[in-house]
Amino acid sequence: MGERGVPRAERRRRTEEKILGAARTLFAEVGFERATIRAIARAAGVDPALVMQYFGTKQELFQQAARVTPVADGELTAEEVVEHVLASLSVKMGEVPQGSLAMMRSMLTHPEAAASARQVLGEQIDRLAAAIPAEDARLRAALLTTIMLGVAVGHQLLELDELRGVSSDEIARLLRPSLRALTAEQVAGDRTG
Amino acid sequence: MGERGVPRAERRRRTEEKILGAARTLFAEVGFERATIRAIARAAGVDPALVMQYFGTKQELFQQAARVTPVADGELTAEEVVEHVLASLSVKMGEVPQGSLAMMRSMLTHPEAAASARQVLGEQIDRLAAAIPAEDARLRAALLTTIMLGVAVGHQLLELDELRGVSSDEIARLLRPSLRALTAEQVAGDRTG
DNA sequence: GTCTATAAGACGATAGAC
DNA sequence: GTCTATCGTCTTATAGAC
Structure with missing residues (x-):
């Protein structure tokens, strides 16, 4: 498609982000057990095997998708x-x-x-x-x-x-x-x- | 065992209650998806097929196990x-x-x-x-x-x-x-x- | 009535073709 | 690097032997 000229590392990063986005959505909607690798890959428009290639295990994908950004703050009254x-x-x-x-x-x-x-x-x-x-x-x-x-x-x-x-x-x-x-x-x- | 003299209907009722108790415990501990019929049957000391025979489907077993008794009360201030x-x-x-x-x-x-x-x-x-x-x-x-x-x-x-x-x-x-x-x-x- | 055996299918994960 | 094909394992549910 029109992706020529985009460095491979950048393409890889984009694909990872697309998978993570789909994973976040599905994990948020139906939880860990019902959100299957297959469904996440389908939502991200990639191959299921690619998800495993990138993240290793379903648990690791979940950890990265469900990572919560703690709001650090000082002392308060x-x-x-x-x-x-x-x-x-x-x-x-x-x-x-x-x-x-x-x-x-x-x-x-x-x-x-x-x-x-x-x-x-x-x-x-x-x-x-x-x-x-x-x-x-x-x-x-x-x-x-x-x-x-x-x-x-x-x-x-x-x-x-x-x-x-x-x-x-x-x-x-x-x-x-x-x-x-x-x-x-x-x-x-x-x-x- | 020492169950002679107990009517069949009564034995059946006791077995059902034993299954329901095990189901309640497991559903409460790990939730619907992770609580398997096999594990429930094992905890109740019965055969997995018997659970299906009695309750038909896992969903129906869950409905009976997770039935919540509403506390009816009148009007309050x-x-x-x-x-x-x-x-x-x-x-x-x-x-x-x-x-x-x-x-x-x-x-x-x-x-x-x-x-x-x-x-x-x-x-x-x-x-x-x-x-x-x-x-x-x-x-x-x-x-x-x-x-x-x-x-x-x-x-x-x-x-x-x-x-x-x-x-x-x-x-x-x-x-x-x-x-x-x-x-x-x-x-x-x-x-x- | 109770249990053995198995059907039918979904899943995560892997190996290898391209 | 990406996808096809499949392995091995789990599940619910069923059919039939005893």
């Missing part, structure tokens, strides 16, 4: 934590990185994806805990993280009717007080009983 | 909703029905499980929305539901370190203000900007 978590929701709601979706889709059934999810979530918990002024900061950070995970699962993967077409801003607005309740310092003597 | 949701968490944290776990484990990768999950979650959203005095009650109910889903996933399925060994009471205590924030009537003029 408790209030900034809430806004930061909500912003990450906005990212998740709008243009979700398909690699993250691929990992989330497979995390309950594919052991490697589960391990990867535990690591990513654990890192987020660490960052949040560092900014929460409470003795049980890690537990609170874990609940914050699972809350956002649940909302993302319900919206992006299960596609619940009630969350379809709702703007991330509105969800953020409704969720903000709930998140603040978890990051705010507890008043002594709050217990009833 | 907004405050009762919070306690009710938290109580369902206690149920989920302590002795979780394995059928529910089986459905949750497979809901992201098995289409039938996803449909079942949408229905169960939708029914809970309906019940909660009826008790929330707000215009956007359904959206708030959906967020409440996904929050609990996320906590259950993080604790029961991903087994996050930070949630291991934490009593459901403590989680409920930390989560209560967050849930109240979603069910409480919003003060007019709360918007900033």
Whole structure:
């Protein structure tokens, strides 16, 4: 076709990227087990054997496709934590990185994806805990993280009717007080009983 | 063995229950695709062909194993909703029905499980929305539901370190203000900007 | 009624032609 | 470098022996 003059290394890179894109899409849509090498190759418009040639094994292809880019950030105050978590929701709601979706889709059934999810979530918990002024900061950070995970699962993967077409801003607005309740310092003597 | 005198219908029922128990356990542990008929039969101590003889297809076995028993309840006030949701968490944290776990484990990768999950979650959203005095009650109910889903996933399925060994009471205590924030009537003029 | 044997097909992965 | 052909292994499901 019109690909003359393109260096081989560049062509190879483009083909790899095309395969990775198809892999991300399919892993995100149906998960690790149901996304077959054959279907990924078909979606990418290449030969199935080429996929194996490039990536070795299906697991390695998954690792590269579902690689999640961690958002490094410095130290935050408790209030900034809430806004930061909500912003990450906005990212998740709008243009979700398909690699993250691929990992989330497979995390309950594919052991490697589960391990990867535990690591990513654990890192987020660490960052949040560092900014929460409470003795049980890690537990609170874990609940914050699972809350956002649940909302993302319900919206992006299960596609619940009630969350379809709702703007991330509105969800953020409704969720903000709930998140603040978890990051705010507890008043002594709050217990009833 | 010592089973003489037991009517055939009764023996059949016991074998079915043994198979269903093994199916629930395996579906909950590894999900629909990775839980094979062979492994389920092995765990139940029966022949794989017997499982097919009794249940017809793997999908039908899954449907019976992952059937979730809906907790019917009457009308509640907004405050009762919070306690009710938290109580369902206690149920989920302590002795979780394995059928529910089986459905949750497979809901992201098995289409039938996803449909079942949408229905169960939708029914809970309906019940909660009826008790929330707000215009956007359904959206708030959906967020409440996904929050609990996320906590259950993080604790029961991903087994996050930070949630291991934490009593459901403590989680409920930390989560209560967050849930109240979603069910409480919003003060007019709360918007900033 | 229960199990043996096998059908029928999909999969990941590999070897070798071009 | 890319594709054809196929291997070996797994699966669900079925047919028939006992």
